Amino acid sequence: MPEQASPITAGEPQATRRRKPRLPAIEYIRGIAMMGVIAIHVGSQYLMNQTANLHLIALLEVVSRFSVPIFFFISAFGLFYNLDIHEPLNYKAFMKKRFRTVLIPYIVWSLFYLLHDGIFYRMGFPDPLHLLSILFFGTAKYQLYFLVILIWFYLLMPLWIAIVRCAGKVSLTLLFIAQIAFDYWSSFSVPFNTFVYGLPDHSWLKPFLMYRLNYWVVHYVFIFVLGGYLAVHIKEFQTFMREHRRAITVFFWATLLWLLAYYYQLIYETGYTALEAINTAHQLSPAGLFYTLSSCIFFFTIFTYQKYPGWLNPVLHQLGRHSYFAYLVHPFFITYAAMALQKSGHLMTAPITIVFYFVILGLSMLAAVLCRRLGEHIPILNEWTIGVYPRRKK
Structure with a gap:
C-alpha cells in the first residue's frame, strides 16, 4: 500500500503531537505480503495442471498463507502507531480520510474489473441491484474483498x-x-456449512452466509487487535523482539512446519486432492492461525533488526511503496498471461509457473510505477487508483 495515504500506514496523529519515527518494517511487510498474495493466485492457475508438483503448490498456496492476515496486522499497526488512544477520536475526519484512501479506489477498481470482465467474458455489465450486491460483498474480482473487510x-x-x-x-x-474456536466453526462446522449450502438459491440469507469471509471482520479480529496493541506498546514490543529473536525465529519455522505437515497429511493420509488440501490447510485453520501470529512477529523482527544484506532494503522499499497498486492490478495481468500461455499451447509446468509468477510480479510493479509517475502529472489517477493525494502547500 502507498506510504502516505495508505490504509496500511495512515494513522490519526493529534495536531499538537509529533509523528513517531518511521518504521521501515511496515513498508517492507506490505511488499512481502503483496508478493504472497500474487503467489496464491498464480498457484490457482497452476492447480489446473492435473499433474502439478505438490511441493510447488505448497510453496505458492500454503507458505504464502500469512499474506492476507498480515495486511490486517500492519493496517492496525499503522493506524494505532500515531494514535493517542486516550484522546477522543474525530470519527468523522477519520472516516472521511479512510473513504478517500480505500472506498474510492475500491469502487474504481470494482467498476474497472466489472467493465473489463463483462467485455472479456461477454457477460455484460450487472444490473443496479446485482451491482450493489457485488460491491457489498467485494466480488467484482477475487482480491477486492480485502478492501471490504478493511472498510x-x-x-x-x-x-x-x-x-x-x-x-x-x-x-x-x-x-x-x-x-x-470461531474460525474453526466458520470453516469446518459440518452442520453450519450444510445449512448454508442447503439454503435455496433464491434465499436472501444465502449470499450473506456464503460470502461471510468477505465482510465478517470477526474472522480477523485477533490479528487486527494485536497489531493495534503492539503499536501502542511499541517500546515494549521492540524490547521483546530484541531479546527473543531466536525464540521468535524458532516459533515461526515451527508453525510453518506444522501448517505444511497438515497440508501433506491431508494429501498422503486423508486422500485429499491438492485443491481440497489448500482449502483446508488455510489461514483460518488452527495451524494457519498460529502461522499467521508467528509470521507477523517474525517479519517485524527481521525487518526491524535487519539481519540480512543491506542491498535488499531499496528493493523492499519499492515493493512496499507500490504494493497497493500491484495488489489491485495483478489479476488483470494474470488473465492475459494465462490466455497467452493457453494460445501458445504450453501447459503450466513447474518451471513455467515459476517464470509466470515473476512475470506477473514484474508487470504489476511496472504498471504501479508508471501509473504513480503519471499520477504526479494527472493527480486524479493516483487519487482514484491508490488513494494518494497531492501534498497541500503550506
Whole structure:
C-alpha cells in the first residue's frame, strides 16, 4: 500500500503531537505480503495442471498463507502507531480520510474489473441491484474483498480503540483462543456449512452466509487487535523482539512446519486432492492461525533488526511503496498471461509457473510505477487508483 495515504500506514496523529519515527518494517511487510498474495493466485492457475508438483503448490498456496492476515496486522499497526488512544477520536475526519484512501479506489477498481470482465467474458455489465450486491460483498474480482473487510474495520474503529485500551496479555490470549474456536466453526462446522449450502438459491440469507469471509471482520479480529496493541506498546514490543529473536525465529519455522505437515497429511493420509488440501490447510485453520501470529512477529523482527544484506532494503522499499497498486492490478495481468500461455499451447509446468509468477510480479510493479509517475502529472489517477493525494502547500 502507498506510504502516505495508505490504509496500511495512515494513522490519526493529534495536531499538537509529533509523528513517531518511521518504521521501515511496515513498508517492507506490505511488499512481502503483496508478493504472497500474487503467489496464491498464480498457484490457482497452476492447480489446473492435473499433474502439478505438490511441493510447488505448497510453496505458492500454503507458505504464502500469512499474506492476507498480515495486511490486517500492519493496517492496525499503522493506524494505532500515531494514535493517542486516550484522546477522543474525530470519527468523522477519520472516516472521511479512510473513504478517500480505500472506498474510492475500491469502487474504481470494482467498476474497472466489472467493465473489463463483462467485455472479456461477454457477460455484460450487472444490473443496479446485482451491482450493489457485488460491491457489498467485494466480488467484482477475487482480491477486492480485502478492501471490504478493511472498510468494516474502519467503521468499527471506536470499538477497536476501546478493546486495545483495555487489552493485556491475558485478554489477548483469551481472544486468540476465541479466534481459533470461531474460525474453526466458520470453516469446518459440518452442520453450519450444510445449512448454508442447503439454503435455496433464491434465499436472501444465502449470499450473506456464503460470502461471510468477505465482510465478517470477526474472522480477523485477533490479528487486527494485536497489531493495534503492539503499536501502542511499541517500546515494549521492540524490547521483546530484541531479546527473543531466536525464540521468535524458532516459533515461526515451527508453525510453518506444522501448517505444511497438515497440508501433506491431508494429501498422503486423508486422500485429499491438492485443491481440497489448500482449502483446508488455510489461514483460518488452527495451524494457519498460529502461522499467521508467528509470521507477523517474525517479519517485524527481521525487518526491524535487519539481519540480512543491506542491498535488499531499496528493493523492499519499492515493493512496499507500490504494493497497493500491484495488489489491485495483478489479476488483470494474470488473465492475459494465462490466455497467452493457453494460445501458445504450453501447459503450466513447474518451471513455467515459476517464470509466470515473476512475470506477473514484474508487470504489476511496472504498471504501479508508471501509473504513480503519471499520477504526479494527472493527480486524479493516483487519487482514484491508490488513494494518494497531492501534498497541500503550506
